[in-house]
Amino acid sequence: MLKVINLTINGTLRQVSADERESLLDTLRGLGFTSVKKGCEVGECGACTVLVDGEAVDSCIYLAVWAEGKSVMTVEGLKGPNGELSPIQQAFIEEAAVQCGFCTPGLIMSAVEIVGTGRKYNREELKKLISGHLCRCTGYENILNAMERIVEETYKVAGTGE
Ligand code: FES
Numbered sequence: 426m427l428k429v430i431n432l433t434i435n436g437t438l439r440q441v442s443a444d445e446r447e448s449l450l451d452t453l454r455g456l457g458f459t460s461v462k463k464g465c466e467v468g469e470c471g472a473c474t475v476l477v478d479g480e481a482v483d484s485c486i487y488l489a490v491w492a493e494g495k496s497v498m499t500v501e502g503l504k505g506p507n508g509e510l511s512p513i514q515q516a517f518i519e520e521a522a523v524q525c526g527f528c529t530p531g532l533i534m535s536a537v538e539i540v541g542t543g544r545k546y547n548r549e550e551l552k553k554l555i556s557g558h559l560c561r562c563t564g565y566e567n568i569l570n571a572m573e574r575i576v577e578e579t580y581k582v583a584g585t586g587e
């Protein structure tokens with residue numbers, strides 16, 4: 426049965442219709458937010474990660490109807506007013522943390538959640554925090570370098586660094 430859902434996507438209030446069994450992943454991709462990748466569809470690869478009210482969720486196992494009244498953010502919501510990349514995306518490029526790029530949007534959204542906490546996680550903690558993401562290309566070291574860098578930079582900018 427179709428349901429009308431009111432939600433905010435990347436800062437814009439939207440009213441969308443979706444089947445009550447439809448995943449948020451399918452709804453977002455149907456609306457053109459194709460940064461949200463369809464991988465395993467069972468909550469195991471992290472490719473479909475988006476933020477819902479600031480919390481990273483696997484949108485393949487999150488029903489669209491659950492997003493009623495909530496705020497959803499995808500990678501499309503990170504770009505600046507002139508289309509510039511966010512510092513997190515820039516860090517991924519500079520640390521060569523992207524190869525085919527399929528896992529990248531999900532990892533970027535987890536990075537947004539991680540830096541949003543304002544905590545200076547160490548490498549071991551970051552490893553655990555991204556353990557829900559599968560990357561078949563980069564071997565994770567460069568991804569962790571990018572994560573570590575952005576966490577440190579954000580921590581310094583926030584004025585809480587040593
Ligand atoms: S597509 Fe959602 S976790 Fe893999």
Ligand code: FES
Pocket residue numbers: 522523524525526527528529559560561562563
């Ligand atoms: S860059 Fe290809 S899956 Fe991660």
